[in-house]
Amino acid sequence: MNTISDRRMGKRQKKLGNKGQAPLFFLENAFRIGFLMVALLAFFLLVNMYISNKMDTNRLEAEVLANRIIYSDTIMYQDAKTSRIYPGIVDMDRFDEGILNTNIDYQNKRHIAANITLINNQNGAIVGDIYLNKQQYAELNILTMQKSTGKGSATHYIKNYPVTYKNTNGYDYGTLVIDIIVPNS
Amino acid sequence: MIRRLGKRGQEDKIYFLIWELIVLVMVIVALTVAVRGISNNTNYWKRYQSADLAMITELTYAGQGDFVVNYNMKQMKMTTTSKALLVVTSGFGMLSADTLSFQTFLKSSSFWVYDKSSDEDKFPQSFMFAASKNIKVLEGNHSTDFLVLYRTGDTLGLQERYVTTASLCPTAITQKDMTGLKFDVIALDDESKDRASYAGIMLKQYGASANPSSAGKELVIFLSTDTASGGTPGTVAATKIYYYDGAQAYGEKLACLMGLALKTHLPDKTFETIKYDGSFDADAGFIGVKDNYARWIILKYDKSLDRDNFGLSIKEALIEYYK
Numbered sequence: 001m002n003t004i005s006d007r008r009m010g011k012r013q014k015k016l017g018n019k020g021q022a023p024l025f026f027l028e029n030a031f032r033i034g035f036l037m038v039a040l041l042a043f044f045l046l047v048n049m050y051i052s053n054k055m056d057t058n059r060l061e062a063e064v065l066a067n068r069i070i071y072s073d074t075i076m077y078q079d080a081k082t083s084r085i086y087p088g089i090v091d092m093d094r095f096d097e098g099i100l101n102t103n104i105d106y107q108n109k110r111h112i113a114a115n116i117t118l119i120n121n122q123n124g125a126i127v128g129d130i131y132l133n134k135q136q137y138a139e140l141n142i143l144t145m146q147k148s149t150g151k152g153s154a155t156h157y158i159k160n161y162p163v164t165y166k167n168t169n170g171y172d173y174g175t176l177v178i179d180i181i182v183p184n185s
Numbered sequence: 186m187i188r189r190l191g192k193r194g195q196e197d198k199i200y201f202l203i204w205e206l207i208v209l210v211m212v213i214v215a216l217t218v219a220v221r222g223i224s225n226n227t228n229y230w231k232r233y234q235s236a237d238l239a240m241i242t243e244l245t246y247a248g249q250g251d252f253v254v255n256y257n258m259k260q261m262k263m264t265t266t267s268k269a270l271l272v273v274t275s276g277f278g279m280l281s282a283d284t285l286s287f288q289t290f291l292k293s294s295s296f297w298v299y300d301k302s303s304d305e306d307k308f309p310q311s312f313m314f315a316a317s318k319n320i321k322v323l324e325g326n327h328s329t330d331f332l333v334l335y336r337t338g339d340t341l342g343l344q345e346r347y348v349t350t351a352s353l354c355p356t357a358i359t360q361k362d363m364t365g366l367k368f369d370v371i372a373l374d375d376e377s378k379d380r381a382s383y384a385g386i387m388l389k390q391y392g393a394s395a396n397p398s399s400a401g402k403e404l405v406i407f408l409s410t411d412t413a414s415g416g417t418p419g420t421v422a423a424t425k426i427y428y429y430d431g432a433q434a435y436g437e438k439l440a441c442l443m444g445l446a447l448k449t450h451l452p453d454k455t456f457e458t459i460k461y462d463g464s465f466d467a468d469a470g471f472i473g474v475k476d477n478y479a480r481w482i483i484l485k486y487d488k489s490l491d492r493d494n495f496g497l498s499i500k501e502a503l504i505e506y507y508k
Contacts, residue, residue, distance in 0.1 A: 040216075043216065044219075047220050055229065055232055055233060055236065057236050057240070060240060061240065064240050064243045064244060064247075065243070065315075067244065067247050068243055068244070068246060068247040068315070070247075071247040071248060071249075072246060072247045072248075083249075084249070085249055102317075102318050103317050103318065103319070104315040104317065105294070105315055105316045105317065105318070106294070106313060106315045106316075107293070107294045107295075107313070107316060108294075108313055111313055
């Protein structure tokens, strides 16, 4: 009577072609193969758990862009004599899509995009509405509206700032809504 | 099994075991290489540096005025895990290669970061920032672990060292004829006596130390050893420059200039300027002397600083200060 060990090794050549030989071999080694797979999986899981090579900068990118819009002379009022910029006072002469895209110029347009809306606080009317990277905003916005997720999609970050702006009757209070959309990858 | 030794086909068992061992070795090597690749992967840090520099650049565009950002990569070291794996695969000699240093390219609207050589690195990392029509970008690349990102006026650039000393330090007017002034360097401990004497000799040719009776006591520099560093290997000791200021930033300007001069001559060392916090109030050698001079400054220095460059830096800082 042959042992399992004999069948596996010493007499393998002679027994080739015997019915049920291959399933028997896998059956014999199932535990060994299973254990190896679990060990390898655990090994890589542990390595990846302790070493992270991923970097999510989306939120930071959005914050940086919002700060650039608020604190730079892009749409904010700048005193012509002192060159001082007044963050929070919107210069309606500069509230223009062309000026915005020239002063904040992402040369690769497939990047971050934003929609800036100025709303009158008293009546809720939209005073101005301009886009940074308008085409990109439209494309990514469709994805987010469809609730698409993952690397191919994008994430919205909406920031509200109380501002003052000048209209024909003088100064008015408003809210600057900066809707930033950042691709997930 | 023993009874079966010598039977035909028995050698197949040996071959099987040999093959098993070969496969085992191959799996161990493959795993080690894979894990080393993950842990030793510089892509993360290249990505980190490019993103960080790009976003700092955006912030300098947002702000008003000039910016100088000292970007020190020395603090970024490989993880213990990667070191251990380097030991496994490459021997103990690799332990010294623990500081990351890249080649950084500033382009018109992006940062590109390569490993040491851009020719060999097939996987550079880049990050974009938004350009502005009002700001001109001076493109260039640098291979160093210390970068200076600056925006002065309408220019953005990247350098390996400080831009210019004058534009960084406070702009208090301190111009004076040095020949009528008396400068002294006083050691606050025995270990500093040699340095104090050396620096004093270097300053004599500029001030009026040769004829102290007729000279106004302008400046005294106190030297004290930083006992915390003690020359212990692996200890990062920063030389501290203490200054005192009234309404004007005279002291801060001097401390700043001294820090810059020291950094120029001793680029591997770190320096920090600190507004005087009373650390030496218990020292009679300091308290009893400082009020005899119009200005004073304290250098609590790292003992490993080269004496000659230390003295030279003090001299240059004073010349710049009174220029």
